Amino acid sequence: xxxxxxxxxxxxxxxxxxxxxxxxxxxxxxxxxxxxxxxxxxxxxxxxxxxxxxxxxxxxxxxxxxxxxxxxxxxxxxxxxxxxxxxxxxxxxxxxxxxxxxxxxxxxxxxxxxxxxxxxxxxxxxxxxxxxxxxxxxxxxxxxxxxxxxxxxxxxxxxxxxxxxxxxxxxxxxxxxxxxxxxxxxxxxxxxxxxxxxxxxxxxxxxxxxxxxxxxxxxxxxxxxxxxxxxxxxxxxxxxxxxxxxxxxxxxxxxxxxxxxxxxxxxxxxxxxxxxxxxxxxxxxxxxxxxxxxxxxxxxxxxxxxxxxxxxxxxxxxxxxxxxxxxxxxxxxxxxxxxxxxxxxxxxxxxxxxxxxxxxxxxxxxxxxxxxxxxxxxxxxxxxxxxxxxxxxxxxxxxxxxxxxxxxxxxxxxxxxxxxxxxxxxxxxxxxxxxxxxxxxxxxxxxxxxxxxx
Ligand code: MN
Numbered sequence: 001x002x003x004x005x006x007x008x009x010x011x012x013x014x015x016x017x018x019x020x021x022x023x024x025x026x027x028x029x030x031x032x033x034x035x036x037x038x039x040x041x042x043x044x045x046x047x048x049x050x051x052x053x054x055x056x057x058x059x060x061x062x063x064x065x066x067x068x069x070x071x072x073x074x075x076x077x078x079x080x081x082x083x084x085x086x087x088x089x090x091x092x093x094x095x096x097x098x099x100x101x102x103x104x105x106x107x108x109x110x111x112x113x114x115x116x117x118x119x120x121x122x123x124x125x126x127x128x129x130x131x132x133x134x135x136x137x138x139x140x141x142x143x144x145x146x147x148x149x150x151x152x153x154x155x156x157x158x159x160x161x162x163x164x165x166x167x168x169x170x171x172x173x174x175x176x177x178x179x180x181x182x183x184x185x186x187x188x189x190x191x192x193x194x195x196x197x198x199x200x201x202x203x204x205x206x207x208x209x210x211x212x213x214x215x216x217x218x219x220x221x222x223x224x225x226x227x228x229x230x231x232x233x234x235x236x237x238x239x240x241x242x243x244x245x246x247x248x249x250x251x252x253x254x255x256x257x258x259x260x261x262x263x264x265x266x267x268x269x270x271x272x273x274x275x276x277x278x279x280x281x282x283x284x285x286x287x288x289x290x291x292x293x294x295x296x297x298x299x300x301x302x303x304x305x306x307x308x309x310x311x312x313x314x315x316x317x318x319x320x321x322x323x324x325x326x327x328x329x330x331x332x333x334x335x336x337x338x339x340x341x342x343x344x345x346x347x348x349x350x351x352x353x354x355x356x357x358x359x360x361x362x363x364x365x366x367x368x369x370x371x372x373x374x375x376x377x378x379x380x381x382x383x384x385x386x387x388x389x390x391x392x393x394x395x396x397x398x399x400x401x402x403x404x405x406x407x408x409x410x411x412x413x414x415x416x417x418x419x420x421x422x423x424x425x426x427x428x429x430x431x432x433x434x435x436x437x438x439x440x441x442x443x444x445x446x447x448x449x450x451x452x453x454x
Contacts, residue, residue, distance in 0.1 A: 021198055023121055025049065025252035026227035029279030030235050032208055032243035038279050040206045040248035041065035041114075043296065045275035047121050048076035049250045051134045053206040054114040054280060055180070060106075062280035063290055064099055064114035068181055069281040071095040072118045072129075073296040076275060084120050085191045088129035092116070092181065092189045099183025101292065103419070110419030113182035116189075117148055117204050121254065124197065130190040132180050135210050137218065138194075139201040144219035148190065151179035153433060160437045175207070178433070184412060184423060188403075200254045201227075205234070208245035212238050227251040248279050274298060362420040363387070364427070365411035371395045371427050373420045374411070393424050399431040401442035 025044035031037065039054035039061035052068040054061030071094050080087035095116065103110050115132025128136055128147055136147040149155060153176040154168035168174060179187050203222060210218070213234070221233045230251040238247040277298035280286050287295050363374050367389040376387025397408050404427055414420035434443035 020257045021123075021254055022257040023047065023049075023252045024227055024255050025250065025273070025276065026231045027248075027250040027276045027278045028231040028235050029246065029248040029282075030239065030243065032246050033239060034242075034244045035246055037062060038246045038283075039065055040208065040246040041069040041277075041279040041281035042204070042206075042248045042250050043069045043073045043076075043275060043277050043281065043298075044250045044252060045073065045076040045296070046273065047079045048072060049119040049121075049202060049204050049252055050116065051204040051206055051248050051250055052114045052116045052281075053132065053134050053208070053246070053248070054112065056111045056113060060102075060109040060112040061114065062283070062286050063102060063109065064112045064181065064183075065116075065279065066281035066283075066286045066295075067098050067102065067290060067293055068095045068114045068116040069277070069279075070290075070293045070295045071098060072116065073275065073277070074294065075118075075120060076296070079122055080120070081122065084122065084127040085129075085193065088118060088120060088127060088191060089189060091118070092129060092131065092187065095181050096183055096186060098293065099181060101183075102290065103183045107416045107419065110184070110414070110416060111182075111422050113177075113180035115151075115177070115206070116181055119202060119204060119252075121196070121252075124195055125193055126196050126202070127193045128191065130192075131187050132177055133175075134204065134206050137203040137205075137222075138196075139203065139219065139222045140197075140199070142219075142223060144215055144222065146215070147192070147194070151190075152177055156433065156437050156440050160439055162437070169211075174211070178430075184414065184419070185407065185426070196254055198254055198256050201230075202252045202254075203230075203234075203249060205249040206246060208243065208247035209234060209238050209249050211245060212241040212243065212247075222251070227253055246279070361387075362414045362417050363411045364408060364414060364420055364423045366397050366409050367392045369396050369398070371397055371400070371408055371424055373414075373417070373424060375417075391421075391424070393428060395424075395428045395431045398444060398448050399434060400427055400444070401430055401434060401440070402444070403442055404430055 023046060027042045027044040029038060029040050029042050041052045041054065043050040050069050050072045052065035054063070054065030072091050075087055075091060115134040116129070117134040117136050118129045119136055120127045130136065130148040131151060133150040133152050138145050138147055152174065154163065154171045154174045156178065157163045158165055158168050163171065181187060201222060203218065217237065218234070221237060222230055225233065231249050234249045235247050275296050275298045277296055281295065282298065361376055365372060365374050371393040372389050373391040374387040375390045397405050400408065408427065412423055414423055434440055438446045
């Protein structure tokens with residue numbers, strides 16, 4: 001059986017990017033059977049597919065995933081062309097900055113984070129950006145291949161040859177991420193690009209799907225039906241399997257586009273599909289809590305989304321309907337304004353009492369070679385001039401992976417003391433991992449990794 005429904009009409013794929021292809025897509029997200037809320041978000045549009053799985057931080061995981069999805073969805077409106085990998089990396093940085101802002105405004109949210117797996121399609125290639133343990137798969141000619149590698153502790157064990165992929169799937173620490181977007185740690189996403197062709201089918205999903213279905217089950221459910229049928233049967237099968245976590249999946253087919261021949265149809269009858277937003281990013285109460293974020297205008301509401309009607313009724317008087325009236329985010333053109341606002345903020349701070357403010361600042365840094373927490377702020381020369389060390393960890397900086405050593409030596413700012421302690425705990429876990437898996441890329445040589453452990 002072939003997945004290509006129109007072999008005779010298929011245009012050449014490598015004719016200078018003029019192949020008449022389009023993405024036909026569907027997305028679905030479900031809270032599952034155990035969780036109290038849906039912290040997953042998903043997006044599918046003409047050139048962009050995204051899944052983000054939020055977590056932690058006083059139930060702000062849904063804000064983290066919604067922020068990530070909204071940031072990547074922006075690339076769907078202005079496809080980046082040749083610069084796609086740069087644009088995807090920039091989107092990761094933007095989502096990080098956005099989360100930092102959310103945490104600064106609401107320190108209770110420190111500790112939240114999200115995965116993000118995003119696929120950008122154009123012409124005969126897709127580009128992927130990936131952080132965390134959500135996944136992208138390709139179904140081609142009946143064969144399923146996983147396009148992403150989980151950023152999990154158990155995956156590092158698999159890579160080191162310590163356990164098998166099957167053992168990893170049931171390992172008690174299988175949910176432990178070694179990378180996530182959290183607005184605190186800068187992360188390098190995995191970036192990749194690959195050629196694609198008509199008939200290819202893509203699946204992006206959260207671990208609520210891949211954690212309960214085997215690859216063979218996923219392949220079987222993906223092999224028949226259109227994208228809408230596939231997302232429905234995938235989610236339903238995860239629910240039958242107990243759905244201990246939120247379940248989100250996006251399915252898209254790369255198909256020959258017949259509608260290009262019929263563009264003289266009236267606009268109302270043209271099949272120009274609207275994007276679909278599902279999960280936390282689709283819920284208006286989450287969008288309301290992220291006033292700085294520009295959410296995509298989507299056509300097909302998540303079935304679980306609360307009815308939008310009350311919003312217009314209950315919104316504050318100066319609050320316009322969110323989707324229609326929200327001003328465009330101007331992040332990229334905001335440089336000079338941000339600088340002048342920062343100067344204004346500094347002037348104000350000097351008026352309200354510099355030290356009072358500084359003493360509420362915390363950061364994680366190098367305390368005489370150990371990982372530690374400083375209270376106060378660094379001065380303009382990168383020294384610890386206006387701060388003092390208030391806590392020192394047993395973990396020395398030299399035990400950390402190199403990228404974490406650099407971060408600690410530069411210092412990592414924290415929204416509050418609890419957040420700083422969480423950062424230290426994360427660093428201690430990294431050092432412990434370097435001991436457990438000595439050949440993990442980036443880890444120091446074993447003598448340094450184990451040297452200072454008490
Ligand atoms: Mn999950």
